[in-house]
Amino acid sequence: MLHSITIVTAYFPLGDLYPGTARPSSYYLESAKELCKLPLPMIFFVDPSITKTISKNREQFSKQTVIHEMDIKELAFYNHKDLIEANRKTYWPTADSRNTALVHIVTGNKHVFMLRAMQLNPFQTSHFAWIDFGIAHPCRSFVLDNVVKSLQLHLVPKEVRVLAVDDIDADLLRRVIVSYQKGTDNDKNLRDYYSTYRFGISGQFWTCGLYYGLSYSQEVIKIFENHILNGYGHGEEMCLTMVHEMHPDWFQIYYGDYSDTFTNYNGICTNINGRVVTTLDRLMENKHYIRALQLATHLLAQKQAGLLTEQFSLCVLFRIIFACSYVPHKIIP
Numbered sequence: 001m002l003h004s005i006t007i008v009t010a011y012f013p014l015g016d017l018y019p020g021t022a023r024p025s026s027y028y029l030e031s032a033k034e035l036c037k038l039p040l041p042m043i044f045f046v047d048p049s050i051t052k053t054i055s056k057n058r059e060q061f062s063k064q065t066v067i068h069e070m071d072i073k074e075l076a077f078y079n080h081k082d083l084i085e086a087n088r089k090t091y092w093p094t095a096d097s098r099n100t101a102l103v104h105i106v107t108g109n110k111h112v113f114m115l116r117a118m119q120l121n122p123f124q125t126s127h128f129a130w131i132d133f134g135i136a137h138p139c140r141s142f143v144l145d146n147v148v149k150s151l152q153l154h155l156v157p158k159e160v161r162v163l164a165v166d167d168i169d170a171d172l173l174r175r176v177i178v179s180y181q182k183g184t185d186n187d188k189n190l191r192d193y194y195s196t197y198r199f200g201i202s203g204q205f206w207t208c209g210l211y212y213g214l215s216y217s218q219e220v221i222k223i224f225e226n227h228i229l230n231g232y233g234h235g236e237e238m239c240l241t242m243v244h245e246m247h248p249d250w251f252q253i254y255y256g257d258y259s260d261t262f263t264n265y266n267g268i269c270t271n272i273n274g275r276v277v278t279t280l281d282r283l284m285e286n287k288h289y290i291r292a293l294q295l296a297t298h299l300l301a302q303k304q305a306g307l308l309t310e311q312f313s314l315c316v317l318f319r320i321i322f323a324c325s326y327v328p329h330k331i332i333p
Helices: 023-030 048-057 059-064 079-090 101-108 110-120 144-150 168-181 189-192 210-231 236-246 272-286 288-306 310-324
Strands: 005-011 042-046 063-067 126-131 160-164 201-209 252-253
Touching: 005 079, 005 110, 005 144, 023 048, 042 110, 048 063, 059 063, 079 101, 079 201, 079 210, 101 110, 101 189, 101 236, 110 210, 126 210, 160 189, 160 210, 160 236, 168 189, 168 236, 201 236, 210 236, 252 272, 272 288
Parallel strands: 005 042, 005 126, 042 063, 160 252
Antiparallel strands: 126 201, 160 201
16 A cells, blocks of 8 residues: 555635635635645545535545534634633734734644544544645645655654754743643743744644654644633744654654745755755754754765755764764764
């Protein structure tokens, strides 16, 4: 069997339901046509107004398609909508009119949908992937044939395989995690954490086996709600990055920008001299030396394929030497 993976996605047309808060459904449905062409089992969680279009676009793969209809008011965390809006009136230094309370609720439900899909597992697959419904627009590397090849069973690990677009200060992350684990309310560390939008683990695409996938989604859901109850509700990806810091053994991380989501999934081959090397610097700066060493070693190997310039090769080599002084010898490759 080349594939044993279920694709999960969702769409709620906020621009239609609440005009002026997001782009209209016509925009997202057009960009999602390529996604619907994936010849793989797919589960959709959608507003009832979207069902007919999805069914038509998946007509060729109707036996590999499950559609769950939901009203937006049925979503997890919708009961916290008023609290999220109140939180933002009190503290929202990263205020962005595009990130409404409803947008935050929908993005938080990605892991609720994944959890439900894995629990139901209608196609009895061993692996799952989340793909944002409109991913083809921001992610130019979404090329149908390449995505299908990337998701062959022998290429998809049992751990959570996910893109990191940047890195977050290790000391701050650990302080926030300690506060979360102790159940400290309205902690200063959490306020500092949300003082700016911190990019780390991407939420637009990830793959996983059942065990690690269930663990990941359950932990994200708990943290997401905890942050709302403690006065915040500003960034889905900051919750994902916390889980990675807490449970690094659950993950296989790869690096790049959002546009490299699929091209770098099976090995870093694009944006190496740009975003990837920048992230390496951030890993060093933020004291994530083990991850920096792993990435730098991988990057140096890319020079043999002509993907890393001579200048950057020397920079990467220097970082390997520097990182080695902070990493226990037993884990140095």
